[in-house]
Amino acid sequence: MGPRTERRQQHGEESRRRILDATVEIAAERGYEGTSIALVSERSGLPRSSIYWHFRDKDDLLAAVIERSYHLWRERLIAAGSARTPDLDRAGALREITAAIAASLLDQPEFLRLGMMLTLERRPVEAKARELFVGIRNEVLAFATREFQTMLADVSAAEREAVARKLAAFMLAAADGLFLAYQLAPDTFDLLGQFELLAIVVDAAWDRLTV
Amino acid sequence: MGPRTERRQQHGEESRRRILDATVEIAAERGYEGTSIALVSERSGLPRSSIYWHFRDKDDLLAAVIERSYHLWRERLIAAGSARTPDLDRAGALREITAAIAASLLDQPEFLRLGMMLTLERRPVEAKARELFVGIRNEVLAFATREFQTMLADVSAAEREAVARKLAAFMLAAADGLFLAYQLAPDTFDLLGQFELLAIVVDAAWDRLTV
DNA sequence: TCCTGACTGTACCAATCGTTCCATTCCGAC
DNA sequence: GTCGGAATGGAACGATTGGTACAGTCAGGA
Numbered sequence: 001m002g003p004r005t006e007r008r009q010q011h012g013e014e015s016r017r018r019i020l021d022a023t024v025e026i027a028a029e030r031g032y033e034g035t036s037i038a039l040v041s042e043r044s045g046l047p048r049s050s051i052y053w054h055f056r057d058k059d060d061l062l063a064a065v066i067e068r069s070y071h072l073w074r075e076r077l078i079a080a081g082s083a084r085t086p087d088l089d090r091a092g093a094l095r096e097i098t099a100a101i102a103a104s105l106l107d108q109p110e111f112l113r114l115g116m117m118l119t120l121e122r123r124p125v126e127a128k129a130r131e132l133f134v135g136i137r138n139e140v141l142a143f144a145t146r147e148f149q150t151m152l153a154d155v156s157a158a159e160r161e162a163v164a165r166k167l168a169a170f171m172l173a174a175a176d177g178l179f180l181a182y183q184l185a186p187d188t189f190d191l192l193g194q195f196e197l198l199a200i201v202v203d204a205a206w207d208r209l210t211v
Numbered sequence: 212m213g214p215r216t217e218r219r220q221q222h223g224e225e226s227r228r229r230i231l232d233a234t235v236e237i238a239a240e241r242g243y244e245g246t247s248i249a250l251v252s253e254r255s256g257l258p259r260s261s262i263y264w265h266f267r268d269k270d271d272l273l274a275a276v277i278e279r280s281y282h283l284w285r286e287r288l289i290a291a292g293s294a295r296t297p298d299l300d301r302a303g304a305l306r307e308i309t310a311a312i313a314a315s316l317l318d319q320p321e322f323l324r325l326g327m328m329l330t331l332e333r334r335p336v337e338a339k340a341r342e343l344f345v346g347i348r349n350e351v352l353a354f355a356t357r358e359f360q361t362m363l364a365d366v367s368a369a370e371r372e373a374v375a376r377k378l379a380a381f382m383l384a385a386a387d388g389l390f391l392a393y394q395l396a397p398d399t400f401d402l403l404g405q406f407e408l409l410a411i412v413v414d415a416a417w418d419r420l421t422v
Numbered sequence: 423t424c425c426t427g428a429c430t431g432t433a434c435c436a437a438t439c440g441t442t443c444c445a446t447t448c449c450g451a452c
Numbered sequence: 453g454t455c456g457g458a459a460t461g462g463a464a465c466g467a468t469t470g471g472t473a474c475a476g477t478c479a480g481g482a
Contacts, residue, residue: 011449012458029333033245037440047461048441054459058440117331119395120324122240134395169392169400170408177388181380184330184345189380197381197416204415205408222479223428248470258431259471265429269470 016054018044024065028113032062032121032129062129066118069111070136077104090151090206095199098175102195105179112179144168155210163209171202227265229255235276239324243273243332243340273340277329280322281347288315301362301417306410309386313406316390323390355379366421374420382413 022044027035037058041048055061081100085092105112115137118130148164155163178198182191233255238246248269252259266272292311296303316323326344359375366374389409393402 015459031242031244031328031332033242034332034334036438038438046459049443049462050460052441113331116391117242117328119391120328120331121242121245123245137395166401166404166408170389170405170412173388173392173405174385175388176391177384177386178381180327180330180387180391181384184348190377193377194381194384197377197420200419201381201412201416204419205412208411208415209408226429247468249468258429260432260473261430263471 012054015046015050019046019051019054019061020065020068023061024069024110024114027062027065027117028110031117032123032127035062059128062127063132066111066114066129066132066136069108069114070133073104073108073111076108077101080104080107091199091203093151094203095196098171098195098199098202099192101175102192105175106191109179109183112176113183116176116180141168141172144172152210167202167205167209170205171198174198174201223265226257226261230257230262230265230272231276231279234272235280235321235325238273238276238328239321242328243334246273270339274343277322277325277340277343277347280319280325281344284315284319284322287319288312291315302410302414304362305414306407309382309406309410309413310403312386313403316386317402320390320394323387324394327387327391352379352383355383363421378413378416378420381416382409385409385412 019040022040023035026039026043035058037048037051040051040061044051051061055064077100080103081097084096088096114129115133118127118133121130145161145165145168148168149160152160152164175195175198178191178194181194182189230251233251234246237250237254246269248259248262251262251272255262262272266275288311291314292308295307299307326348329341329344332341356372356376356379359379360371363371363375386406386409389402389405392405393400
């Protein structure tokens, strides 16, 4: 890998990035079937043939978009969640977590938008992109479950995992729902306030499930 | 309207129903753009021209589908929610409500599936179908808010409406999220258990918001 | 028997779909 | 300058898209 390939790759990567930028924008607006290669070409300024040079086919392109938007969202979430106040009580910790999720979703909404669309769109030939999202989603759920388990020190080991899993699944699903409601009416839906309520609600459920 | 028109209308209504049946099935699977007239024709067994005889265009067809699936779901929800146990405490009442919602969604999932897809799909030319769903959704929210207000007798009138609206918005959004998670993994997601948890959670939030 | 209006069947339209092909351009290495 | 691979440009492909036009079928009323 001399400097030659580096420069060439820089040029190629730049085009690839522009294609992905255009695609994520379109796909988050119009779903899988609504994302046409012609529109991607038009909005990225690159010819159709370039798209097929960088990606095998449409399915491959959409999968790449999911992957990249996931990583962008994940970085944003980690950035928002890293500044944790030490020695916080459970309610406070939950409030910080939900605030971080809300911030990451406001900043990088494309990943979840796209993932939800792929969740709902059940085409006969299952798209690679959908499978990718399902896998990522399961990882996130497993991560949240582990986090909750460490916060459940006072519960017997037997029921700890079950409670943690149930709470994590609920919290993730509820966060999805709040995001969706926000997509429906961004001007009137109080996303941040609802995420605060989510923290309160999970905290309360904690008591009721473990007593 | 003599017997002649009746018979003819019966025939026509039958065709119209078959078209709507096929469309709702396809649209709930593939979204707006994925719903092609050719596929609707094939699955309903009626020629394309009949579809255009019954509906002005694709947009009109989709709007009709939304409307009918909403009414079907609504009937199912009312049926599930009408058998309310008298003199139940708040927690019990909430559990009955969430159970009714869960049952209606399991029985008539198409309405919410379709509505969510239209919520996420933001095409430049806003479809009539989407506006219809937004309107229905606002009605449901208003209804839930009113119901909650009557259950908030112990709260001062000033904050009663605000609290009821916030709780109703949260409950609806969370229900959407649970439904979505179930769509993602119907085999592993415990929809009924999660809806029970939703009842518990809203009951707990009630105390914390009104104290 | 003929008329009428609801519905069906066929053919057609321009536009767009995803994809392929291939000639051309670009640019660093030699 | 020449070579080679990365990348672009443009044309073309067969299939499918939503939509229109129109003739034909059918049943019931006059």
